[in-house]
Amino acid sequence: MKKCNSIIVVFALIISSCSSSQGRIEPSDNVIGIDVSKSEELDFKEYFDTVKFVALETSKDVLVGEITKMYLTSDYIIVFDQKSMDIFLFDSDGKFIRRIGKKGGGPDEYLFINDIQFEKEGMLIYVHERFRNSIYTYDLYGNLLDKTQTSLIQFNSFFKTKEGFWVYSCFSNENPKHYNLTLLSSDLQSIEKQYFSQKEFVNVTFLSTFVNDEYGRLFFYYPSSNIIYEISGTDIIPFLQINFGNNTLPYDKIIKAESKEDYDKLVFNKNYFGNINSCFINRDRFFFSFSDAGFGIVNSYNCFYDIDAKKANVFNNSFILSTKYPISTSLLYSTDAILVYPIYPSIFSEDSFAELSRSLSTDIQFDSNLILAICSLKE
Secondary structure (H helix, E strand, C coil): CCCCCHHHHHHHHHHHHHCCCCCCCCCCCCEEECCHHHCECCCHHHHEEEEEEEECCCECCECCCCCCEEEECCCEEEEEECCCCEEEEEECCCCEEEECCCECCCCCCECCEEEEEEECCCCEEEEEECCCCEEEEEECCCCEEEECCCCCCCCCEEEEECCEEEEECCCCCCCCCCEEEEEECCCCCCEEEEEEECCCCCCCCCCCCEEECCCCCEEECCCCCCEEEEEECCEEEEEEEEECHHHECCHHHHHHCCCHHHHHHHHCCCCCEEEEEEEEECCCEEEEEEEECCCCCCCEEEEEEECCCCEEEEECCCEECCCCCCEECCCCEECCCEEEEEECHHHCCHHHHHHHHHHCCCCCCCCCCCEEEEEEECC
16 A cells, blocks of 8 residues: 555544444545635636526425435436425426325325435436335336335435445444444345444434446445545445545544534534535546534535546635526536536526526526526536
8 A cells, every 4th residue: 555644644543443344444545635715706607618597397286495316317307305305306397297206104105205316227216214214116107116124224315236225324223333334235124234333423414425426436425534435336445535634623533532522522613624515426526515513603615626637626605606697506416517506586686587587488486496507517
């Protein structure tokens, strides 16, 4: 193994302390250096060629409060709204087609959805029903095709592969060592592998912790780490490590904390950065968000990282200011060619609203569903 610098040595201790008996996982030599003092505003013209606006159809029965997760194909837009517990299917122009699944207490209905996954090859949607702790499988016609038994362990997010279901969880049910990452069998009835044990009180997230790209690669990240891992078969391989210099959260100490009070002492009144989230990985780019980790007002940032050039650009604005319309920089979806951002009609100026309304085929009002800004990346 190559000789590591002092930062890498520190993170070797972190991974040694939080990996399972499956073996030690070395941190990545590919380190992203982040300097927040050099953050800038995201300039639309510098990164994007064009933008296409797609308004999601609105009716009294089709109200999208917030997009938790979305997928795009050439024909469909799939939207998961965790607030309303709805999965909506729209066509590529934003016209509503149908809901996927049915809410309720019946045997084939769901009460609470934690996470979804769209499998493009089979055109299937996998849904984690939290209360029943099982995976439902639907086709795009909304038919329930399969439902697993109750899982051995509770979990927050998941990803289905041919090896089984990878799940993220720190909950104690049948998971006494609070492993963050577990490979379950395809019927959720046996544990194949587990990684990254930590105390249950530390930074559990209900956001998805898995991301895949167009080339079949799968990645995992979790709150008590600043390393993005690639999942290859049943192996876990460090892919990228995010370093904020002296402002990096002390993950080696956090892992060893014995109580929530210990954890608070580590981060209180400290200028630390972390909480890596909303990650998207493509062939040569990595997009992610992060924030300061203290108490009180939280400042959030977005980062574009060029993997080949090893260059990171950090952005501090919540909206892209170089466009006519207030496009939120909260990334919803990405491919090698596009990034998709939300636009909220309610915060438009009257002039901007009127101008955009004329250019859309779907009628919109100030209280309409989100508009998608599909931005074409420059080469």
